[in-house]
Amino acid sequence: MDIEGTTTPIEFVHTMLFGYARARVQEFLERHEADPDVQSDIALLRAEHAAEAPPPNPPMASVSAYVHWLIDHDHKSTGLKSLEGKVWHDGYRAGELVGDVYPDVAPALRRWQERGVDVAIFSSGSVQAQRDLFGHSTAGDLTPFIRAYFDTTTGPKSAPPSYASIAAVLGHPPASILFVSDVAAELDAARVAGMQTALCVRTLGSETANDAHAIIHSFDNV
Numbered sequence: 001m002d003i004e005g006t007t008t009p010i011e012f013v014h015t016m017l018f019g020y021a022r023a024r025v026q027e028f029l030e031r032h033e034a035d036p037d038v039q040s041d042i043a044l045l046r047a048e049h050a051a052e053a054p055p056p057n058p059p060m061a062s063v064s065a066y067v068h069w070l071i072d073h074d075h076k077s078t079g080l081k082s083l084e085g086k087v088w089h090d091g092y093r094a095g096e097l098v099g100d101v102y103p104d105v106a107p108a109l110r111r112w113q114e115r116g117v118d119v120a121i122f123s124s125g126s127v128q129a130q131r132d133l134f135g136h137s138t139a140g141d142l143t144p145f146i147r148a149y150f151d152t153t154t155g156p157k158s159a160p161p162s163y164a165s166i167a168a169v170l171g172h173p174p175a176s177i178l179f180v181s182d183v184a185a186e187l188d189a190a191r192v193a194g195m196q197t198a199l200c201v202r203t204l205g206s207e208t209a210n211d212a213h214a215i216i217h218s219f220d221n222v
Helices: 009-032 034-051 063-072 076-091 105-114 126-137 160-170 184-192
Strands: 119-120 148-150 176-179 196-200 214-216
Touching: 009 034, 009 063, 009 076, 034 063, 034 076, 034 214, 076 126, 119 160, 119 184, 126 148, 148 160, 160 184, 184 196
Parallel strands: 119 148, 176 196, 196 214
Antiparallel strands: none
């Protein structure tokens, strides 16, 4: 499953999580500048910046300024997502963040576990961010129901090889795996890799014609 728009409202990700990271990244960097993991994120951000000649990439006046720009443009930068995950981790531990999930998510996870179905997450957010969201969710700790997590270190979500890699790690043939997302381009890639697919449309009446993927409005439809 995808997260944003699938298990979790888009508004929570874009307003709460992105806003939280944007407001706190400078202070976080000042407190953790000697942390080797944070230094690795900074080095990756600098390398990613150097690899993308401007425009539209702005000059890297500071790490926090570049992070703000990436957040504002919703970039799926691996360095950004790793750093965001660390900032959010502090927020979840402090009780300032609670992962928002749709009401049908927890019952579905329990139902699938009872049926012996493996559940995994593939999101642009870091694995740490995924674990924290489901571990501190509005429905409680949901991590016992999730077998594995995958992020951009596996590959782009629009690339079929990413889904082939996920199937190999899970040890299931692609044809036995259902990938659920609210983004058709991601489902297209999963379909090319041999997976079954379902387009999650949380707002009733907002779907457009799509012959390639089954449409669901709730996990009760799965």
